[in-house]
Amino acid sequence: MAEPRPVLEMTGIVKEFPGVRALSDVDFRLFPGEIHALMGENGAGKSTLIKVLTGVYSLDGGTVTLDGEAVRITSPLEAQQAGISTVYQEVNLCPNLSVAENIFIGREPTRMGRIQWKQLRRQAAELVDRLGLDIDVTAPLSSYPLAVQQLVAIVRSLGTGDGTGDGAGGGKGPGTKVLILDEPTSSLDRDEVLQLFALMRRLKEEGVAILFVSHFLDQIYEVCDRMTVLRNGTLVGEHLVRDLDQVGLVQLMLGKAMGQLDELHEHQLHSDAGETLLVADGLGRTGGIAPFDMEIRKGEVIGLAGLLGSGRTELARLLFGADQPDTGKVSIGGKPVSMSAPNDAIDAGVAFCSENRKSEGLVPDLTVRENIILALQAARGWTRPIPVAQRDELVAKYIEALDIRPANPEARVGQLSGGNQQKVLLARWLITRPKLLILDEPTRGIDIGAKAEIQKLVVSLSEDGMSVLYIAAELEEVLRLSHTIGVLRDRRLVAQIANGPEITTSRILETIASGEHQ
Amino acid sequence: MTTSSTTSSRWRALTHHHLFWPVAVLVLLLLVNVPFTPDFFSIKMADGHLYGSLVSIVLFGSPLILVAVGMTLVIATGGIDLSVGAVVAITGALACSYISDRSDQGALSGVLLAMGLGLLAAVVCGLWNGFLVARMGIQPIIATLIIMVAGRGVAQLITDGQIITINSEPYKLIGGGYWLTLPFSIFVVAVVVAVTVVLTRRTALGLLVEAVGGNAEASRLVGIRSRRIKIMVYAFCALCAGIAGLMISSNTSAADGNNAGLWIELDAILAVVIGGISLLGGRFSVGGTVVGALVIQTLTTTIYTIGVPTQTNLVFKAAVVIVVCLLQSPKFRAKVFGARFGAGSGAKVSGKTAAAPADPAAASEATPKMEVS
């Protein structure tokens, strides 16, 4: 690769927050026409670096040059004007406005200050068409699923700066020079990811520099040219993707050798001798998941495999009463349970850790202790508080057992890292001694060390006789842990496969693809 | 005074206590009175009753404290109750019109029945609010707007647009009587505050309320019956407003459907905010609210004693609202005191977002940076 001048160069970047140095002396450069991965565990400083670059955070030290000129970006608006566009993991669009408006808001075509609606809609439709997307631009954004909203966000970021909505515009005018994609794929299914990658490659040919963040290593190797690895707020190295294999990358990210996860491969699945715990009979919900039958035995780990949006979460939520089923019935321990609200499931011994830790799990303002005892207290009702001594003992025990850091029950849970927050949620439910623990993507967005710990915990819980319903995006994870694998496709439970030596990820993938198990 | 603590770490711990700013404002306001009324803090005994500015501040502030205490719980669940003023009017109107229809207005049974009737109406209003908020899922500000608008009409309907005056000794006791040398209403307030504290902190109610206010969906998924809690809290708030309504009408021996409890909802919300509680819900402190209500009442009293024309009361109140809110705003403190507090102000920003009314944007903006630490 003939190294041209970098379009973006960040040198000696420092960013401090009270009590923590999030970035210290980090260098980062980005060349035109490349897809550059920014790698690192949670807390490595990826998000901080991006937020510094886009002006969300102010800089505490270091310089940024764009096209050879030193720039000082102090707001997202300035970043956009300078040609740096960002698409975040969460869709940052306005659901109440139409797709077309979301693409163009802030730079609508106007004549004498009057918005030209027809022109706006036509341009939006053209833009969407050109990218091969099938979206009605006049419909409100909220009428589309999250994945489509994500694509709209990318479409929007492309149109930035050139006013006519004519795409990235081949470098003429202040079009997008740098496109930052911050975990855009975490809510996309495979087809959508491919669509996105096609788009990324096309933009790369047009000379746009793309900064790509993703937790999926395969995606990095599929689409990226170069990567920068961060660890604990410092630069570890910059490498061409073809020069560094996956093992090497993980070692760089972790700062230690592999092996933690390998132990689990040797885990022997014990025999399915447990008695039946839960029976779901024709359970279903319109728009959620088609009616399904399922049986969960005591001590059994059931893994759910399927693409995002295949109904994994929906199935779990039905079993917990988080959504109300329209059809079917559930019995737990032989007794029918109405499942009209989470309380019914909780009373019957079901626990559920949502995939959305922040919005559906934690109460960020409350302390670690209060968050841990919440489920138990809710079950006891407000009139019967847990005695102080018993409460403190329980909390201390679980903080130690799960190695929650900081080990301070008074710490506000919102200040903990993702992995520790996940452990707080686990502690919350373990304290209630559930019969069935539902874990919806418990390892998403947390670092590899915490991932391994949580997976080991699942194994030991199962050995102690607790049933676990385990959902994970990575098939290997499901395969490694489960006695039985439930495969979902298009919001149907298409197969339930007993795990064994002959079951491989490719067979599961075949089942997902074909919708039937041979 | 509080300045006796000398070491800077203790000083910092003190200034970071959630009651520091409310109490500081209260003490400051009280001290302002001294140059104008040298015997401001003295309490005299006359006719077996205690008199003094401090006593009258608590006495006149009683209805507001009651309403504000109820409001605290509602706000802690992430709600707001705009209807309390109307509930005050309805309760007073109902109780007084019932008593005025009696041949013997002084009969204890009749008075008790009247009070029961008034409080029942209040609780019904509260249940209705709770029903709309918890069952129908309507935003609290809108749900309670209904009774705020219609309630005064109902109160006027009950009194037929008149001001009903009554002459009932037992009824007079609640708002204007004395017991054990102190105004009876102080005891009522003390009991309500004590009951509230016991109810929230000796049971798990406080924790569950804070959980519901802190994250409603998480609370649902953790099995908290948040509907019940919300309905209970709105009913409790209305009950407090009802007691305040009885007190106000008892104090004047009259029910005025139009003016009783006018703007008390705003004063109550203000008291809660001065008490350092976020309008977004979550953490709450009954003590903070009581101090907040006392600040508002002291302000009114101060304006009287320092001889400023009383019509400027509202302007002063506006000034206090602005000052208190600015002091609580992390952004304001960072901008104004940023240099003086140095690095400490940053920590305060993240630590105090719970206690200060910050908008959701600030809260969510703060979250990602938390993950770094």
Added chain:
Amino acid sequence: MSATTQSPTASDSRTPSTASRLLGDRRLPVAVTALLFLLMYGVGLSRYQNYGFGEPQVFLNLFIDNGYLLVAAAGVTFVILSGGIDLSVGSMIGFTTMFTAWLVERQGLPLLLVIPMALGVGALGGFLMGYVIHNFEIQPFIVTLAGLFLFRGLCLVISKESISIGDSSVSSMAQAQVSLGMGFLSIGAIVSLVVLAVAFYVLHYTRFGRRVYAIGGNEQSAMLMGLPQGGTKIAVYTVSGFCSALAGLLFTLYIQSGDPLHATGMELDAIAAVVIGGTLLTGGSGYVLGTLFGVLVLGLIKSIIQFEGTLSSWWTKIATGVLLCAFILVQRFMTTRKKT
């Protein structure tokens, strides 16, 4: 203009479409309110025909008697669409009546000079509130509550007594009638309709208007999309302050006096009108045209109660409350339907 899907005319919503799409249409609440207005008007016609309810002037009087409310509610619509709230409206109106009456009567300033001053003060008040809300991140509810206290207090500082206006230019302006053939409108009514039209244009055909919707939809997103969300917020409160002051001027014209207690609680009427007009109090969804129907419905309730004769004035409050309740429940029902 009316061909675009953005123009929220009632007739548009009736264009044939699937039932679910119709239910999800953001314009439906406006249509419902318009329908309610027609229904109430029809009931009024049938009941009080013999008392002259059918006169076109009765209809036009709705605009004459509620012009100031329409202007105030239009300003509040901006604020509510942006996801905020303005409680200072009533106080601002009261203050403007006092300020105007005081300057004209006590200081002898010409009305033409006083009008821009009053408008300037209103806009400045709104600007300051917006500035505090944005820069110090304090909730609009609390800041405008301070505004409510401040402006009502300033009324009382000007004078505790009512000041009646005897100035000839005011009374001639107040009595001026614009004939429409079948009846007439006052200057206040005309101004209010102009304000409505301008508000509609601004909200739907300027970038500022769309930013208001965007911020109401998701403020955090709006910021990350690079929209100047701070400036927009401040501008929204400035617009509301300006509209309140203008409403105060119209109210002064209408009532020809300044009184420290004028328009007490008017913010509730304005907010009620906006909500009845189908705007969501959470922001981001609604139309200023709906606000017009909201104001008309409230005005019609007053007219009907007057025509009824035997009903006392407090029934207005009760009826407003009941209507508010019905609309809130209907809105709630519709938004739940949309989700499924």
